[in-house]
Amino acid sequence: MSQDLRLVATLDLKEGSWEKIAAVVKECVEQTRQEDGNQFYAAHFEQGNHNRVVFIEHWASQKALDFHLQTAHFQKLAKTVEAYLEHPMNLLFLNEIKE
Known part of the structure; x- marks a missing residue:
């Protein structure tokens, strides 16, 4: 049985970059929700x-991820935002604490 997983991805953008990536972020969110x-x-x-975007x-x-x-x-999304990042995306993988 596969275990579900949680992920927090943080993008620290260069000043004023949000407007340049907003459309691709919104598109990715909409399409990902259908997966x-x-x-x-x-x-x-x-x-x-607005320079820190957190997924x-x-x-x-x-397998789904x-x-x-x-x-x-x-x-x-990955290709578009790459040029606007202050540093590489930070990924935090989480496992829920269960009793």
Whole structure:
């Protein structure tokens, strides 16, 4: 049985970059929410900071996440934002604490 997983991805953008990537972020969010195995996928700003975009994700399995990483919409997002990042994206993989 595969275990679901949670992921927080943080993008620290160069000053004034949000407007240049907004459309591709919104497109990726919309299309990702339609993927099999996606439980939750949303992009957020850090409160008061439009230069930090935080994706909160919940996947049914590693297989579902691996599929997502190969989709055209994710590849487009990754390629587009690369030029606007202050430093590489930070990924935090989480496991829920269960009793």
